[in-house]
Amino acid sequence: MTDKGSPLLRRFGPAALITGASDGIGRAFAGALAAQGFDLVLVARREAVLQGLARDLASRHGIAVEVIASDLSAHGSVADILTRTADRPIGLLVASAGFGSVGPFLDLDPGSEANMVDVNCRSVVELIHGLATSMVAAGRGGVVLFSSVVGFSGAPFSATYAATKGFIQSFAEGLGVELRPRGISVLSVAPGPVGTGFAARAGMQMGRAERPDTVARVALAALERGGTVRPGLLAKLLGWSLGMIPRRARVRVLGQIMSGMMPKTKG
Numbered sequence: 001m002t003d004k005g006s007p008l009l010r011r012f013g014p015a016a017l018i019t020g021a022s023d024g025i026g027r028a029f030a031g032a033l034a035a036q037g038f039d040l041v042l043v044a045r046r047e048a049v050l051q052g053l054a055r056d057l058a059s060r061h062g063i064a065v066e067v068i069a070s071d072l073s074a075h076g077s078v079a080d081i082l083t084r085t086a087d088r089p090i091g092l093l094v095a096s097a098g099f100g101s102v103g104p105f106l107d108l109d110p111g112s113e114a115n116m117v118d119v120n121c122r123s124v125v126e127l128i129h130g131l132a133t134s135m136v137a138a139g140r141g142g143v144v145l146f147s148s149v150v151g152f153s154g155a156p157f158s159a160t161y162a163a164t165k166g167f168i169q170s171f172a173e174g175l176g177v178e179l180r181p182r183g184i185s186v187l188s189v190a191p192g193p194v195g196t197g198f199a200a201r202a203g204m205q206m207g208r209a210e211r212p213d214t215v216a217r218v219a220l221a222a223l224e225r226g227g228t229v230r231p232g233l234l235a236k237l238l239g240w241s242l243g244m245i246p247r248r249a250r251v252r253v254l255g256q257i258m259s260g261m262m263p264k265t266k267g
């Protein structure tokens with residue numbers, strides 16, 4: 001372990017792999033980790049965007065940045081990423097790539113809903129299995145996963161997305177206890193609305209939202225502790241108020257919230 005750099009870099013460095021680094025929360029993590037001196041592997045589909053970010057972060061922070069353009073919905077994509085990063089000392093995985101949808105389930109494109117399961121769930125399982133093996137061998141490491149306020153029960157009109165986030169929440173909780181004695185911290189981040197490109201991509205209308213750099217800052221501060229973090233007041237309030245009501249009622253309330261987020265033409 002290097003004795004230089006911030007406590008975060010010593011504990012989880014020297015390199016971090018971030019999926020979904022081209023935008024939103026993943027991009028905010030890239031900036032925050034680069035400022036701490038992490039070397040980075042940036043993964044998303046838009047190669048030109050990633051290359052621009054890599055140049056900027058490398059020149060501003062003097063770090064090494066590798067870009068891997070990859071569609072995580074494609075089977076075999078994670079195996080390719082693992083092969084290309086096999087000789088990299090990756091101590092931190094930030095699995096931010098993901099997308100959602102809103103609308104009556106039967107009106108949504110089934111191919112896109114199935115791709116969502118691949119990106120939001122399958123690729124995360126494969127990445128952690130590949131990277132945590134070498135973290136365990138090193139006796140230290142960290143994994144940041146993205147659940148959501150909708151990851152704690154079903155959500156009508158965003159049923160697939162909420163189910164993918166429920167999967168991640170449960171996966172993070174189980175894995176966190178399993179890997180803690182082996183030196184790995186697993187953190188589930190459960191944001192409320194965050195002001196990124198997410199809502200537009202999901203076809204959602206979003207009101208008040210948290211800033212993505214707040215999400216990254218709060219998550220990195222909670223990483224050593226692990227468990228679940230709700231970044232920002234909005235996520236805490238939503239999590240607290242939804243948690244107060246029985247699960248069946250919560251599902252109905254989430255249905256009202258999600259139908260309010262549908263574009264007017266769908267509602």
Ligand SMILES: NC(=O)c1ccc[n+]([C@@H]2O[C@H](COP(=O)([O-])OP(=O)(O)OC[C@H]3O[C@@H](n4cnc5c(N)ncnc54)[C@H](OP(=O)(O)O)[C@@H]3O)[C@@H](O)[C@H]2O)c1
Binds near residue numbers: 043
């Ligand atoms: N924003 C919110 O309100 C919110 C709330 C709760 C939880 N979350 C979760 O937080 C995470 C980050 O969301 P965000 O708000 O940062 O969303 P975002 O701004 O839309 O960014 C999503 C990122 O995922 C990448 N991505 C999407 N599909 C991909 C694919 N098939 N292969 C590879 N990369 C892919 C995108 O890059 P390319 O397009 O370049 O591939 C982009 O970098 C997601 O898991 C989301 O579910 C977000």
